[in-house]
Amino acid sequence: MxxxxxxxxxxxxxxxxxxxxxxxxxxxxxxxxxxxxxxxxxxxxxxxxxxxxxxxxxxxxxxxxxxxxxxxxxxxxxxxxxxxxGLAPDEEGLRYVANGLQLTVTDFVAEVHDTHHPIATSLYYEDQKEEAKARSAAFIKERIPKFLGYFERVLKQNPAGPGHIVGDTLTYVDLSLFQIIEGLVYAFPKAMSNYRRRYPLLAALHDSVEQRPNIARYLKSDRRLAFNTEGIFRHYPELDTDVS
Incomplete structure (x- = not known):
């Protein structure tokens, strides 16, 4: 169906x-x-x-x-x-581990959204620009390393190896982490300029997902919408700072 x-x-x-x-x-x-x-x-x-x-x-x-x-x-x-x-661990217990990781992604995405809408979603970005600058500065300095550092540690400590975030095969959480990296690089290119050095396991995971045949075809297709300033991940140059 x-x-x-x-x-x-x-x-x-x-x-x-x-x-x-x-x-x-x-x-x-x-x-x-x-x-x-x-x-x-x-x-x-x-x-x-x-x-x-x-x-x-x-x-x-x-x-x-x-x-x-x-x-x-x-x-x-x-x-x-x-x-x-076929994108979840076979072991039932690990499925809840994967769900917990995905819920952490959900928390992270909410914080990304609030960088450009820190006061209210009913207001335009231009109506809360100064507040967005302050929120984004704190997000870049504190929250990006907090979340990415956590996922990097989870990858490192995976008993099955750092190739996947949970278990030894691809799960939907790996795909979601790919999207997180894609979105952050688009929204905050300066802040993310050295992410490969700081989070090498996440960088390797991103690249492995990007090279998967079905994902590679999707990314080149018209089904993959481009990032823009209407979505969750938005690039406003005034909100991006270099923290290297």
Whole structure:
């Protein structure tokens, strides 16, 4: 059965973490808001979210439909999809370890978002520019090394070796860490200029994911949306500082 992914059109955003898993597994899926025709498009997504009769009512995208089942929240979607797509550890206990790591990614992504919207999402970036500068400076100095340093340690201490974040095979968390690095390099190129030296295991993981055949094809396709100033990872030069 074809999976249906619901997320805002025109941006990678949080939906990209799910797309990467579906693309790596060559899963049959429809990116609903990027389709035209009856029953597709942003209107179809909003209809589900505003439904007065839908028992499985998602608060916000992304959410995934698998038949009659609706699953919301990135980490929850990936916890569900991981075993089905062959992107989760075989050992049940390690699946919860992977989920914990993905939830940490979720926390990190929320902090990335708040660098350009530190006061309110209802305000434009230009309405909170000075606050964004202060928030970004602290994020670059304190939070990037806090999170990336943590993931680097997890890779180093993986009993199966540092090639993957959990276990000895690719999981959806590896794909998500690839996206984190991609997004940070786009948003904060100065701050991330020396990340390969500071976090060599994360850099190696990023490169290994990028070279995977299905991911490489996806990155070159028109299905891979470009980063822009509407998504989670935004490049505003005034927010980027060199910490080398």
């Amino acid at each position: 074809t999976y249906e992914l619901y997320y805002w059109d025109g941006i990678q955003g949080r939906g990209e973490f799910v797309r990467l898993a579906l693309e790596e597994a060559a899963a049959d899926y429809i990116d609903i808001t990027r389709q035209s025709g009856r029953g597709h498009g942003t209107g179809a997504m909003l209809a589900i979210m505003k439904s007065d009769s839908e028992a499985q009512l998602p608060f916000a995208p992304p959410f995934l439909k698998d038949g009659d089942l609706i699953i919301s929240h990135v980490a929850n979607i990936l916890l569900y999809l991981g075993p089905k797509l």
